Amino acid sequence: MNFLDFEKPIAELEGKIEELRHLSDSDEINIAEEINRLQLKVDKLLRATYSKLSPWQKSQVARHPDRPHLSDYIARLVSDFTPLAGDRSFADDKAIIGGLGRFRGQSVMVIGHEKGHDTESRVLHNFGMAKPEGYRKARRLMEMADHFRIPVLTLVDTAGAYPGVDAEARGQAEAIARSIETCLDIRVPLISVIIGEGGSGGAIALAAGNVVLMLEHAIYSVISPEGCASILWRSGDAAKDAAEALRLTAQDLHALEVIDEIVPEPLGGAHRNPEVTISTLGDHIERSLKTLCLIEGGVLRARRREKFLAMGKVGLS
């Protein structure tokens, strides 16, 4: 388990528990009791810490290396998953994965960012930062889903679209714009979930959905706290301040009505219990999907457009 800076006291306690567990072979009953006592303490500490995470702490949790990623969600929630590749013009971008599968009995098109879980897979998936071909693939798959009247599920987890010369040369901006346009144009249910980091244009390219869900400790912002700090504070060290100012937490975004629902994470964050996180999200998705599937395609499209047109009418109190 990787511990974050602010989790140090928790890490120490859990270290102790681990030590005691190793000792517990020497059948002393006291040890079990001690472990229980410490575990309660850990839970209490976790509850206290995670109930009032600062926006900067949330940014760290949202990027936690052990946090479940797209492929984990697909593995647990989608059967018969058949990945589809390529933008039909330049390349297959592995930062965005998409394909057909069955979610609780219903055919769905799943599209999302994959960050990778170790050095090799992170490089393969370009750390979840997509190039134009990634957004063009997403667009193609959304259009395919629309054509076959299959609901679309997008899972967003990216620091942002890839900033690079080659990406610009191939029209990164155009690719993102078309992807947003397609999100807003399709006549099938589109459910978007911010599962970790919702980084800027690279995120909204997949997230203009009928329903936008967000995990409790995920973040969603126009720019990363670091990027904002270096531009407005002229110092990357001010990332903490920028995180506060940007209002990037699920709670703030819910108040702003940018997102529709907050999906609770288990005690101590998604990374402490991926299974529960994933199945909870599955329940939320299923509920939204059932409602949306009852609505005619043209109405779905109109409502989605109305919803995004109305964005910003609600301020924070």
Next chain:
Amino acid sequence: MNWLTNFVRPKIQRLVRPREVPENLWDKCPQCGHMIFHRDLAKTLSVCPHCDHHMRLEVKARLASLFDGGQYQRIELPKSVVDPLKFRDSKRYVDRLRDSQAKTSEQDAIVVAHGKIGGTNTVIAAFNFAFMGGSMGMAVGDGIVAAAELAILQDAALILIPASGGARMQEGILSLMQMARTTVAVDKVKEKGLPYIVLLTDPTTGGVSASFAMLGDIHISEPGAVIGFAGARVIETTIREKLPDGFQRAEYLLEHGMVDMVVHRHKLPETLATLLGLLRHRGPAGQVLSLPVDIPDSFETDTGD
């Protein structure tokens, strides 16, 4: 001289030459060079048991391998115009046609059949590479049009399996026109909301690749298949450069965004069944979408701009 070389000499040679062992009992894998007994090769669907190289698969074996339980019905194809240009190169086109017909016992380079894949009604039009390199002329175009119409009639999915060098030169401009004709045919299927899957096999090049074969909802390729527009030799002589390894192979196309997946021949039935299941049997919620629902006044329902 012609009569002597073409007719008399082979006859004499046939008399003089010793009788040969029956051919085709053993095939040599072009990749690893192993000799493979023909029955073994039939069992593996022409995939080399030593190096997994996918050799070309005979069209009937292909159809039997894809349809559920190997069960399918072929449809009779319409009579097409024969040799519209009265074409002749070193040989008359009608003679070439006759030779290929004799060799393959087929009328032309395409076979259309229907049956079920994973329980889903499916029409397949498969190219026969053994027939003049699977080249596309009027008859092949007619076959594809017929397959598309059949898919629409049966409310079935359409799978096209090209194995073709491209357009049939002997039919000149009319073979070029098949690119447009087949495009209309497959678009009609797509307009009906029926799945159109292309299974790219070795080779898919020229006018075939540059028309219906690149217009599928989903593109599946067999490993190592050559897929491209211009032939590698033509490109090499034009740019005067050596081409990279694996150029125009299925894996190269996957990397370059042109195909959705490269699938082992033995996994094809399963993959197709899954895909067709997902596209055609969408589950309870998917069905509801088609029902008319009262549209609230507050929502505009423009039909798109």
